[in-house]
Amino acid sequence: MQYDLTEEQRMLQDMVRRLAKEKVEPGAIQRDKEAKFDWEMVDLLRENGLFGIDFPELYGGTDAGMLALAIAVEELSKVDAACGLLIADHELGCLPIMLGGTEEQKQRLLPTLATGEQLAAFALTEPDAGSDVARLRCRAVKDGDSYILNGKKNFITNGGVAEIITLYAVTDPEGPVRKNADVFVVEKGTPGFHVGKEEDKLGIRSSDTVELIFEDCRIPAENLLGQNGSGFQNIMKTLDFSRLGVAAQALGIAAGALEYATAYAKEREAFGKPIIRHQGIGFKLADMAMRIEAARQLLYKSCALFQEQPKDMSGLNPELIRLSAMSKCLCGDVAMWVTTEAVQVLGGYGYIREFPVERMMRDAKITQIYEGTNEIMRLVIANTL
Ligand SMILES: Cc1cc2nc3c(=O)[nH]c(=O)nc-3n(C[C@H](O)[C@H](O)[C@H](O)COP(=O)(O)OP(=O)(O)OC[C@H]3O[C@@H](n4cnc5c(N)ncnc54)[C@H](O)[C@@H]3O)c2cc1C
Structure with missing residues (x-):
């Protein structure tokens, strides 16, 4: 490796x-x-x-x-x-x-x-269920050469701007949770597919986050991905890969905040010297740098291992699942902690919109929540120990 x-x-x-x-x-x-x-x-x-x-x-x-x-x-x-x-x-x-x-x-x-000519979005979460996949209710019913979709998805990133949605829907409500659903491709403009409420958010404010509504939305059966009943397996593996992307986002937020706070601390003077020379601030920056570097090593190692894995429906080694969850959880927690400290390093200016660190702090929060909350990440880690 x-x-x-x-x-x-x-x-x-x-x-x-x-x-x-x-x-x-x-x-x-x-x-x-x-x-x-x-x-x-x-x-x-x-x-x-x-x-x-x-x-x-x-x-x-x-x-x-x-x-x-x-x-x-x-x-x-x-x-x-x-x-x-x-x-x-x-x-x-x-x-x-x-x-x-x-x-x-x-x-x-x-x-x-x-090429990005078309954008894609991933629709799993519903108003009544996020972490608990067993409670998801969006339905897909086979009807001849089509499936008919009914239900709602919410908090879908890029849902209003994407041409292609990969959607998780229950196909066999009586079946066991891990085998009762599928992933479908839904194309923008399909009758019965509407974009609903746009969310007003704490952070990542220019990202599109919307509700998606499916009302007797008929899609061709060839838009079913994989074997019937393989949806759970598909989304779990998808998330094992994609969480590394959230981890990278979190790491970037943290690194950006450290960079800004360090430059600020070298310029800003208090009690006759740049604030970085006051140990209280120097140590803060040292701790921020230390945690970021540790998070980066974990993430890069995980990415190096993941890129060796075939992109198919074969199972992943539990160690890899653990590394992905650890990367997402650690990078998210580091981002939240580092950005909060960065605001502190800037003092009053840290709290003001003209300076980027308050935005970084607001942006960091979502990395502890989406693609599996950090509580769920700890569950995944514990389950693989
Ligand atoms: C801005 C934004 C963008 C998003 N983008 C997408 C997207 O593109 N596609 C998509 O499908 N979803 C998306 N989501 C949804 C996101 O993934 C979910 O919000 C998240 O997984 C949590 O689900 P929930 O909100 O239903 O919380 P819940 O599952 O209701 O959890 C509430 C709280 O309980 C905790 N909890 C739940 N179960 C347990 C347990 N067993 N042990 C310990 N604690 C537990 C959670 O950690 C959380 O703190 C997005 C959300 C936001 C806010």
């Missing part, structure tokens, strides 16, 4: 870092204020080939792997977590197709997703 960055990975890191500084950072405060999805950011990522980093070359991607994807998400999230989320969430929406799709489905769907 190798997770020292290769020359290609360093080049990607430099490229995305420059892009983030020059093109993403300048509008980040405004995008947060307006809480409006920004297609210019999507175009920027498209132009730079960042949507297809972890897609196989066969389907138009660059096949650079999970570590490269994590590096790109990290660099973007250092300056704007909602921008980093664009590519992490796109990967999440596409993974069920990569893992469970037939050759025909992959050839039909993946090329326009690899």
